[in-house]
Amino acid sequence: MVRAVRGAGVSEIRIYGVPVSGEVAEGTDVGGLVVDAARRCGCGIRDGDVVVIASKIVSKAEGMVVRVGGVRAGTPAKILSRFLGMREGQVELYLRQGRVVAVIPLKLIEGYLRRYTRDLKAVEEAVAPEPYLLLIRTPQGLMSWGGIDLSNVPRGYAVLPPRDPDASARRIRDRIKELTGCDVAVILSDTEWTLSKFGSIDVAIGSAGIAPVRRGFGSRDIYGKPKFGGIDVLVDLIAAAAALLMGQAAESVPIAIVRGVRYEPSDEGVKDITYPSKLLRKGLVKVVLLTSLFKLVHALASILRFFKR
Missing domain, CATH: 1.20.5 (Single alpha-helices involved in coiled-coils or other helix-helix interfaces)
Incomplete structure (x- = not known):
């Protein structure tokens, strides 16, 4: 659990990492999984909680795991696969996700990759199937490799993002309320490379029950002047905070309960602020x-x- 206190008794935010045992398979009731796992870890579900869920387990539950070798590649993907040194089916999946706006050779940052690893051999193994970072314009905005992930699935397979992450978040939110009677917000998170600094950070790709952006533009500063700011992407802030306890590798902590955050209930999703x-x-x-x-x-x-x- 991570606990953050703001001021002297003013407010408190708590984040509970919620582990899940076993593999999430197609057809899994993610809302039920969240409720059961939260009950087992002792934090439970309360009104006003923000439930952050790794989008990958939602993808698995929705049957978005594909065998790369079984993907039928079109002519553009076949030609580009030779140019990029990637598998044809892999490139075809990227092209289906949206428009490629940038191709970044990972050789440029190989030195950084080696600096920030405990396993040099793993660097080569991880980069081999994806020698280039493709920035792809999707309905959820710019995403590294279009949100497609080759990790935490058997070799030769890939996980695609949920078709409509906002809709997935709404269904999970409704299911949690059905099971517990609690009104919560739900955020689906994914890990994205940052372009201004070396490294990655978790962001929201889908949300439900929470205004994605704080409506504070033009708020007065301490001198009474309207401020060019106050529009924090709240769902990204929460996703990043939850990542402190959620694992990206073999930790099996794909859920976090964030308690104490003040937010505005809303029907808007991440797609609405893209x-x-x-x-x-x-x-x-x-x-x-x-x-x-x-x-x-x-x-x-x-x-x-x-x-x-």
């Missing part, structure tokens, strides 16, 4: 043009300053 593709495309053009113009003006200003000396 930038539309049309806006991103339009914004990208403007960003490129303005950035180019900025660099040009800055260069001219630097030249003028040189001649004024």
